[in-house]
Amino acid sequence: MIFWVNNPFDNLPGEGHRIQRYGLLCRALVRAGHDVVWWTSDFSHPRKRRRTVAETPVYTAPEGFQVRQIPTLPYKDNVGFRRFRSHRKYARDWKRLAIEAVESGELARPDLVLVSWPPCGTAGVARLFRKRWDCRVVVDIMDAWPENFYRLIPGPDWFRDILGRILFSGLHREARQAYRLSDAVTGVGRTYLELAARYGCRAPRHLCYHGIMRMNNGAYRYALDESEPLRLIYVGSMGRSYDLRTVVLGVRRLFAAGERVRLDLAGTGPREPLLRREAAGCPAIRFHGYLSNEDMHQLLADSDIAIVPMFPDSFVAVPYKLADYTAAGLPMISCLTGETERLITRYGAGTLYRAGDIESFCAAVRVYTRQRSRITQESIASARIARENFMMDTIYPEFVDFLTHLCR
Numbered sequence: 001m002i003f004w005v006n007n008p009f010d011n012l013p014g015e016g017h018r019i020q021r022y023g024l025l026c027r028a029l030v031r032a033g034h035d036v037v038w039w040t041s042d043f044s045h046p047r048k049r050r051r052t053v054a055e056t057p058v059y060t061a062p063e064g065f066q067v068r069q070i071p072t073l074p075y076k077d078n079v080g081f082r083r084f085r086s087h088r089k090y091a092r093d094w095k096r097l098a099i100e101a102v103e104s105g106e107l108a109r110p111d112l113v114l115v116s117w118p119p120c121g122t123a124g125v126a127r128l129f130r131k132r133w134d135c136r137v138v139v140d141i142m143d144a145w146p147e148n149f150y151r152l153i154p155g156p157d158w159f160r161d162i163l164g165r166i167l168f169s170g171l172h173r174e175a176r177q178a179y180r181l182s183d184a185v186t187g188v189g190r191t192y193l194e195l196a197a198r199y200g201c202r203a204p205r206h207l208c209y210h211g212i213m214r215m216n217n218g219a220y221r222y223a224l225d226e227s228e229p230l231r232l233i234y235v236g237s238m239g240r241s242y243d244l245r246t247v248v249l250g251v252r253r254l255f256a257a258g259e260r261v262r263l264d265l266a267g268t269g270p271r272e273p274l275l276r277r278e279a280a281g282c283p284a285i286r287f288h289g290y291l292s293n294e295d296m297h298q299l300l301a302d303s304d305i306a307i308v309p310m311f312p313d314s315f316v317a318v319p320y321k322l323a324d325y326t327a328a329g330l331p332m333i334s335c336l337t338g339e340t341e342r343l344i345t346r347y348g349a350g351t352l353y354r355a356g357d358i359e360s361f362c363a364a365v366r367v368y369t370r371q372r373s374r375i376t377q378e379s380i381a382s383a384r385i386a387r388e389n390f391m392m393d394t395i396y397p398e399f400v401d402f403l404t405h406l407c408r
Contacts, residue, residue: 001034001035001111001112001404001407002034002035002036002037002108002109002110002111002112003029003034003035003036003037003110003111003112003113003114003403004036004037004039004098004110004112004113004114005022005025005026005029005036005037005038005039005113005114005115006038006039006040006094006113006114006115006116006122006126007021007022007038007040007115007116007140007142008040008041008043008045008070008072008090008119009041009045009046009116009142010022010023010040011023011046012040012051012053012061012067013053013061013062013063013067014053014054014061014062015044015051015053016292016293017290017291017292017293017296018213018293018296018324019213019293020210020320021142021188021210021211021320022038022040022116023038023061023063024211024213024392024396025114025396025399025400026038026061026063026065027063027064027065027396028392028396028397028399028400029065029400029403030063030064030065032397032400032404034400034404035108036064036065036066037065037066037067037068037107037110038061038065038066038067038068039068039070039094039098040067040068040069040070041069041070041072041090042057042069042070042071042072043072043073043074043086046237046267046268046290047268047290048074048075048076049074050074051069054067054069057069057070057071068097070090070093070094070097071093072086072089072090073085073086073089073090074086076270077239077270078237078239078240078241078269078270084120087118087119087120087121088120088121090119090121090122091119091120091121091122091124091125092121092125094122094125095125095128098125098129099132102133109133109135110129110133110135111135111136111407112135112136112137112138112403112406112407113126113129113130113135113136113137113138114138114139114140114186114403115137115138115139115140116139116140116141116142117139117140117141117142117143117145117175117178118142118143118145120145120171120174120175121174123137123139123174123177123178123182124174124177124178126139126182127177127181127182130183136183136184136406136407137181137182137183138182138183138184138185138186138403138406139178139179139182139184139185139186139196140185140186140187140188141185141186141187141188141192141193141195141196142187142188142192143192143315143316144191144192144195144315144316144317145171145175146164146168146171146172146175147164147195147315148241148313148314148315148316149164149168149171150164150313150315151240151241151311151313151314152240153167157313160313175199176199176200179196179199179200179201179203180199180200180201180202180203182201182203183203183204183406184203184204184205184206184402184403184406185201185203185204185205185206186205186206186207186208186399186402187205187206187207187208187317188208188209188210188317188318189207189209189317189318189339190207190317190339191315191317191318191338191339192317193205193206193207204402204406206398206399206402208395208396208398208399209318209323209389209390209395210318210319210320210322210323210390211323211390211391211392211395211396212323212324212326212327212386212390212391212392213392214327215327215328215329215383215386215387226260226369226372227260228260229260229261229262229284230259230260230261230262230304230305230365230368230369230372231262231264231302231303231304231305232247232251232261232262232263232264232303232304232305232306232307232333232365233263233264233265233266233299233300233303233305233306233307233330234247234263234264234265234266234267234306234307234309234321235266235267235291235296235299235300235306235321235324235325236266236267236319236320236321237267237268237269238265238267238268238269238270238271238272238275239269239270239271240270240271241310241311241314241316242269242271242309242310242311243309243310243311243335243355243356244265244271244275244309245271245274245275245278246309246335246355246356246357246358246361247263247307247309247361248263248265248275248278248279248285249278249358250358250361250362250365251263251282251284251285251365252278252279252282252284252285253358253362254362254365254366254369255282255283255284259365259366259369260369261284261365261369262284262285262286263284263285263286264286264288264299264303265285265286265287265288266288266289266290266291266296266299267289267290267291268289268290272287275287296324297328300324300325300327300328300330301328303328303330304330304331304368304375305330305331305332305333305365305368305375306321306325306328306330306331306332306333307332307333307334308321308322308325308332308333308334308335308336308340308350309334309335309336309355310334310335310336310340310355311335311336311355311356312335312336312337312338312355314336316336316340317338317339317340318339318340318343319336319340322340322343322385323386323390325382326349326382326383326385326386326389326390327383327386327390328382329379329380329382329383329386330379330382331349331350331351331368331374331375331378331379331381331382332344332349332350332351332378332382333350333351333352333353333361333364333365334350334351334352334353335352335353335354335355335361343385343389344385347381347382347384347385348377348378348381349378349381349382349384349385350378350382351364351367351368352364
């Protein structure tokens with residue numbers, strides 16, 4: 001069978017960074033004997049710059065699938081008009097390039113087209129392909145658009161909900177069509193599948209969390225001597241959705257109070273300059289930038305506690321970093337409620353704090369500086385989350401079986 005996958009955000013093979021959801025899915029489809037084309041952007045979403053992974057926009061990855069990069073308007077912020085404009089043009093150009101490739105004989109017609117949500121626009125193009133080529137359409141929900149934009153509206157939750165439905169009525173309509181008119185809906189969390197059902201989706205639905213390729217070193221964290229600093233780590237974007245200012249100010253406060261603590265921040269984003277200013281003069285806080293896959297794994301292996309500082313109103317279900325952290329067997333300090341909180345609590349793999357509350361964050365850190373024996377126990381629990389929920393050799397073959405069943 002011929003599968004097309006469209007996601008413009010994930011790292012590409014050959015870029016030197018961790019293979020994420022769509023790279024793992026494409027690889028699993030190839031291993032199952034299918035022909036795969038991954039349509040993506042020539043603009044790196046996490047690094048906000050042009051990709052340089054290949055000399056031509058079309059190349060074959062070592063894993064055996066074809067990568068086709070679509071020219072994309074750059075944007076600096078994850079939330080803003082320029083990003084929406086970029087997504088709209090991306091969808092239009094995909095439609096044009098795909099039709100040209102099929103009509104010229106360069107590509108065969110797909111049996112199934114899977115598009116991630118976001119971006120907006122591509123689900124509608126996929127439905128046009130279904131009408132034209134009689135293929136199946138699957139929408140894979142990565143994020144709750146437009147619900148996660150409600151947090152930009154000032155005021156109480158009830159006001160945000162009312163005004164958000166008015167301001168983002170066009171996106172709500174597009175999301176409703178994406179969920180209702182697809183042949184199936186998949187998602188990175190149960191939260192998103194439930195959201196699709198509330199929009200009226202009656203198509204088959206499948207849960208597949210973000211996958212991990214391996215357990216880092218297979219080693220658990222052990223209680224450190226109290227003379228050693230407690231090593232905290234954050235890996236990911238530095239944007240509006242993340243409560244990183246609370247984390248940075250909390251570590252500053254703890255260090256000034258004589259606590260032995262260290263914070264490593266790996267990644268980049270629009271809030272990085274602000275965070276660097278807040279951390280200035282504090283030797284306990286280090287910025288590492290956007291790391292290679294191996295350097296990221298090494299930094300995780302050298303850490304004791306991982307931070308999940310995402311605002312609850314971001315509507316994130318289970319972020320990529322949860323898979324990375326649990327693969328490293330790291331206990332977690334988190335302010336993300338919902339599905340992530342339920343996973344951490346059910347397995348006993350971490351401690352929660354209130355988003356935006358510096359003292360609450362400091363209290364969560366002190367749990368480990370005062371009771372270092374918790375680190376080993378929660379490390380074992382964290383690794384168990386990874387083994388039972390995120391192992392790619394289990395969850396992606398199941399994902400592939402779900403997709404191929406739709407084509408049959």
